[in-house]
Amino acid sequence: PMIKKYFSFVAFCLLSTVLLAQSADEKEVAAAVDKLHKAMIDASKSGLEAITADNLSYGHSSGKVEDKTQFVEALVSGKSDFVSISITDQTIKTTDKTAVVRHILKGETINNGTPGTANISVMLVWIKQKSDWKLLARQAVKL
Numbered sequence: 001p002m003i004k005k006y007f008s009f010v011a012f013c014l015l016s017t018v019l020l021a022q023s024a025d026e027k028e029v030a031a032a033v034d035k036l037h038k039a040m041i042d043a044s045k046s047g048l049e050a051i052t053a054d055n056l057s058y059g060h061s062s063g064k065v066e067d068k069t070q071f072v073e074a075l076v077s078g079k080s081d082f083v084s085i086s087i088t089d090q091t092i093k094t095t096d097k098t099a100v101v102r103h104i105l106k107g108e109t110i111n112n113g114t115p116g117t118a119n120i121s122v123m124l125v126w127i128k129q130k131s132d133w134k135l136l137a138r139q140a141v142k143l
Contacts, residue, residue, distance in 0.1 A: 026092045029099040029126055032133040036124075037085045040075055048072045052135045053127060059139035061120045082118075083108040097128035104143070119143045 032051060039047030049072055056068040066074065074080040090103035101124040109116045125137040 025094045025099065025128075029092050029094065029101060029133050030090070032126060032135070033087070033090070033101055033103075033124065036135060037082075037087070040082045041085060043075045043078065043081065045072060045076045048075060053129065056135060057137045058135075059137070061118075061140040061142045078110075079112060081110040083110060099126040099128075099133065100124070101126065105140070 035047065036051045038044075039051055049068070052068050052071065054068060056066075056071060058066045058068075058071040060066070075082075085105060085107040088104045088106070090101065093100050101122075103122055105118060105120050105122050107118040109118055119142070120140040121143055122138065122140045124135060126133045127136045128134075
């Protein structure tokens with residue numbers, strides 16, 4: 001009976017460690033999503049460059065796809081401008097050093113000087129590089 005208790009305790013500890021690691025990764029990814037949205041609203045070149053992977057593929061709901069340079073430049077230049085961003089229904093699934101985030105994004109925009117709204121479903125793919133989560137890919141579809 002003592003050996004069964006020991007192995008049950010070890011199994012419990014291992015399972016707890018796995019569950020805690022996943023939730024820690026999920027919290028880190030959620031914080032990275034928040035950082036991304038803040039950098040988008042602020043049009044912060046350094047913030048946008050820091051949170052995105054070098055080989056970013058950023059897909060808009062219009063079908064347009066931008067690389068990292070184009071994505072950052074569109075926001076920094078004001079060509080694409082997010083005034084506000086609100087997120088609902090967010091899910092985060094992590095596997096090793098990859099995370100898939102899905103959410104609904106509603107926002108106020110000013111694109112090429114024209115005020116508008118965004119109501120889109122978004123999928124983000126994040127990768128962990130060293131100790132930081134970086135946005136690797138994004139695809140949005142209109143709702």
